Amino acid sequence: MSYPDRPGGRVGRAGRLPELLVPGLLGALILLFFAIPFAAFLARTGAVGVLETLATPEARVAIRNSLLTAPVSTAIATVLGVPLAYVLARRSFPGKRLVEALVILPLIVPPVVGGAMLLTAVGRFTPIGAAAAAAGMPLTDSLLGVILAQTFVAAPFVIITARAGFGAIDERLEQASRSLGYGPLATFWNVSVPLARGAIVAGIVLTFARAIGEFGATMMVAYNPRTMPTRIWVEFIAGGIDAVVPLALALLGITLAVLAAVQRFGRVPTVIDR
Amino acid sequence: MILELEGLRHRYGEELAIEDVSFGLEEGELLGLLGPSGCGKTTIVQAIAGHVRPTAGRVFLRGRDVTGEPPETRRVGIVFQRSTLYPHMTVGENVAYGLVSRDVDPDRRGALVEEYLELVDLHGRREAYPSELSGGQRRRVELARALAPRPDVLVLDEPLSALDRRLRRQLRGEIARIQRETGVTTLVVTHDQEEAMALADRLVVMNAGRVVGVDRPRTLYESPPTPFVASFLGRSNALPATVVGRHPLSVTLGGREVAFDDGPDVPAGTTVSCHVRPEDVSIHPPHVAVPGTDPVLSGEVRHVEDVGRRYDVTVAVETGDELLVETSSDPPAVGDRVAVALSGDRVTVFDDGSSAAETS
Numbered sequence: 001m002s003y004p005d006r007p008g009g010r011v012g013r014a015g016r017l018p019e020l021l022v023p024g025l026l027g028a029l030i031l032l033f034f035a036i037p038f039a040a041f042l043a044r045t046g047a048v049g050v051l052e053t054l055a056t057p058e059a060r061v062a063i064r065n066s067l068l069t070a071p072v073s074t075a076i077a078t079v080l081g082v083p084l085a086y087v088l089a090r091r092s093f094p095g096k097r098l099v100e101a102l103v104i105l106p107l108i109v110p111p112v113v114g115g116a117m118l119l120t121a122v123g124r125f126t127p128i129g130a131a132a133a134a135a136g137m138p139l140t141d142s143l144l145g146v147i148l149a150q151t152f153v154a155a156p157f158v159i160i161t162a163r164a165g166f167g168a169i170d171e172r173l174e175q176a177s178r179s180l181g182y183g184p185l186a187t188f189w190n191v192s193v194p195l196a197r198g199a200i201v202a203g204i205v206l207t208f209a210r211a212i213g214e215f216g217a218t219m220m221v222a223y224n225p226r227t228m229p230t231r232i233w234v235e236f237i238a239g240g241i242d243a244v245v246p247l248a249l250a251l252l253g254i255t256l257a258v259l260a261a262v263q264r265f266g267r268v269p270t271v272i273d274r
Numbered sequence: 275m276i277l278e279l280e281g282l283r284h285r286y287g288e289e290l291a292i293e294d295v296s297f298g299l300e301e302g303e304l305l306g307l308l309g310p311s312g313c314g315k316t317t318i319v320q321a322i323a324g325h326v327r328p329t330a331g332r333v334f335l336r337g338r339d340v341t342g343e344p345p346e347t348r349r350v351g352i353v354f355q356r357s358t359l360y361p362h363m364t365v366g367e368n369v370a371y372g373l374v375s376r377d378v379d380p381d382r383r384g385a386l387v388e389e390y391l392e393l394v395d396l397h398g399r400r401e402a403y404p405s406e407l408s409g410g411q412r413r414r415v416e417l418a419r420a421l422a423p424r425p426d427v428l429v430l431d432e433p434l435s436a437l438d439r440r441l442r443r444q445l446r447g448e449i450a451r452i453q454r455e456t457g458v459t460t461l462v463v464t465h466d467q468e469e470a471m472a473l474a475d476r477l478v479v480m481n482a483g484r485v486v487g488v489d490r491p492r493t494l495y496e497s498p499p500t501p502f503v504a505s506f507l508g509r510s511n512a513l514p515a516t517v518v519g520r521h522p523l524s525v526t527l528g529g530r531e532v533a534f535d536d537g538p539d540v541p542a543g544t545t546v547s548c549h550v551r552p553e554d555v556s557i558h559p560p561h562v563a564v565p566g567t568d569p570v571l572s573g574e575v576r577h578v579e580d581v582g583r584r585y586d587v588t589v590a591v592e593t594g595d596e597l598l599v600e601t602s603s604d605p606p607a608v609g610d611r612v613a614v615a616l617s618g619d620r621v622t623v624f625d626d627g628s629s630a631a632e633t634s
Contacts, residue, residue: 175325176358178345181375181423190371194362 044245053246062231063250069146069227070212076147077155077207082200085159086192089166107156114152115220122148122221145222153217154210158203165199166192205262209255275334276301276459277322277427282331284317291317292483295331299427299459304450306474306491307463310506314483315463319431322461323350335426346375351420351458355432357412359404365391365415366400372423390418393452410441414448421456428453428460434469446472467507471495479503501624504549511552511597513571513616515623517544523623527569532618538625547624552600554620557587560611568618573597575610589614 018024053059088100106114122129122139132139139145169192177187193200215229223230228251235243278298284291292314299305309315320326321333324345332341340348351372359368366387373383391397394414404412413433420428433449434442450473453460464470470477471491479487479494479502487494487503498504501512515525523537527548538546564570573591585605589597589612597614606612 170356170358172354172356173358173360175323175345176352176354177371178325179323179348179350179352180372180419181346183344183346186375191360195360 041245041248044242045249050246050249053243054250058226058231059247059250062226062228062247065143065146065225066212066228066251067254069143069150070208073147073150073154073211074158074204074208076151077158077211078200078204081155081159081203081207082162082193085162085203086166086188088159089163090171103156103159105156106152111153111214111216112220113216115149115217118148118152118217118221139221141222141224143222143225146218146225146227149217149221150211150214153214154207157206157210158200161203161206162196162200165196165203168199169195201262205259208258212255213251275299276303276336277461278334278337279318279322280332280334282318282321282328282333284314284321284326284328284330290483292321292328295480295483295485297478297485297488299461301459302457304453304460304462304473304475306470306477307461307480308467308470308474308477308506309465309480311465313480315465315480316431319352319429319463322427322429323352324348349423349426351423351425351428353413353416353420353428353430353433355435357404357409357416357436359412359415359419361404363403364400365396365402365404365407368404368415369419369422372419376423386422390422391415393421393455394418394448409437410445413437413445417449417452421452421458424458426459428458430460430462432464433462435464435466442469449473471507477507479506481506498549498622501547501549504622504624509552509598510549511555511595513548513550513591513593513595513597514545514626515548517542517546525623527616527621529571530567530569532567532569532621534621534623537623540625545626547626548616549622549624550616550620552586552598554617555597555599556615556617557589557599557601557606558613558615560613562613564613564615566618568615569621570613570615571597572611572613575606575608575612578605578608580605 054063084103088096088103109117119140120126122132122145124130124133124138124140129139132144137144139148173195174187174191177191178184182190213229214227215233218227219230219233226234228247232244232247232251235247275298280296282295283293295314295318297305307315307318317326321328324340324343328341332339334340335348335350359365360371363371369387369390370383373386378386387400388397391400394417396411396414396418399407399411399415404415407415430449434445437445446469449462462470462473474491477487477489477491477494478485481502487499489499491507494503495507498507498510501510504510505512513527515527517523517525517540518531519533519542520539522533522535523539524531524533525546525548526532540546558564558570560572571591571593573589575587576590576596577586577588579586579588584600584602587599587601587605589599591597591614599614
């Protein structure tokens, strides 16, 4: 038998536009929009001594602070957010809409406003803030404040992504585990977490990237001590674009390194799982 | 009794899923739970496994009331319609999963995994991942996984529905063999009457959340207790008839008076429905006297369907009803006038008053 007209054959290919031509072209436009500023920014690299700038005490403190705070914020968001994501994926309960709105809230509130909100809750002159400060752990203008700001802004990413991951698991797989003798917690560890791993890891990466780059809320809650983003702002005010380049590159490098490490060890093909 | 359900009822919000469901499984029995989709079968499975707490009623396992117990303390092995093998574990790890939780020591565990993989004829695939197996092999691993912890009862929830016809038939035989070899008390839940009849020692037929018949498959088929069972277990024709006498019940049907040994006890003049299976109806040339006492109706052929090993002939009869007739040879042509004869002893009579409630 022969099918000369089958798709992909000589006849089928002639006189037809590729199916993905239009979406491909539209996508290319937005890619250009991403790529041009990126390339232009990198083109400035030669203008300043990157390593010398990064070696200054101010820059080293900022890098250190960022590397201290962002992993902690990410860990907090993961440890508290993944269980919440599981509950949201598995149960419906009165007020669930409200809980879901609350999860989205930090995403739709501008970070600088989120920072202002945090200040009204834990600022130096609020009961919580005053008590913490009296105990020697001020919640503003401290690394703790940075962590609060980062967690507030970045945690929704891991919650939302993990929730989608848990939601994609057939509940019967968990039921089978229960019938095979495992309680709810063991089933969560043995079945749900491994099966949602891709989504959870993707959420952790997004949260980390968001946390280490957090500026708006951090600026409000803890302008000091400086993190890389707040330091970048200070450099920009003082020295313009070129002054920003070294720390910006370092920030980009750290984020890319974390992404690469996670992809390598987490065996996640892309940020968006399958 | 290994498993016993007592007056089970469950509602999801306002919606009643099951009502007054009671039946039991004897040791080593293979019971079929049969009903159309949406009749409450899944709710029963979930109540047996412990994922749904019934609104009322009780579940007993080996005489112990487990209604309030979580799934992990019941010894119920479950195989669902869709595969629930863990993709991140090998076949061996999947089968061992239910043994680890029950603290079977590692040596014994390994031996049991071998034993059960052998039982399902997959001993060479221990190191494979579920994604490397065919649909039928995955089913068999699931059976091994469910059986390895030696459950009190094995529940198979539509185990073959997701497979193609050939595989379904083959695995049906496998399930029967495995059940025979292990002697495990088994509940097979299905909407496929052929599957249920072929597998089960006894059948529980459900409709609209209620049990409408419990008996051996052959008994249910030959003397269905309700019109629903008659039409759900195989195919059935329903014809209205008028009662002319009681003790014994006799009705006029097709111009003849037919007497029945049993049937509803209703006064003369009542309209009843007579059910007869397509294979118990025969086609004759018109205006030729059919010998015997069987009811005969005249009609016109509406439709002839060649389904391979037989013809399905639809005849519009004088009462205004359509009758489905199976015939193995020489089907009439569409438009032919014919006479159809019903085997009088194969007709089941239902009181219309009660049947209306049961078929709705």
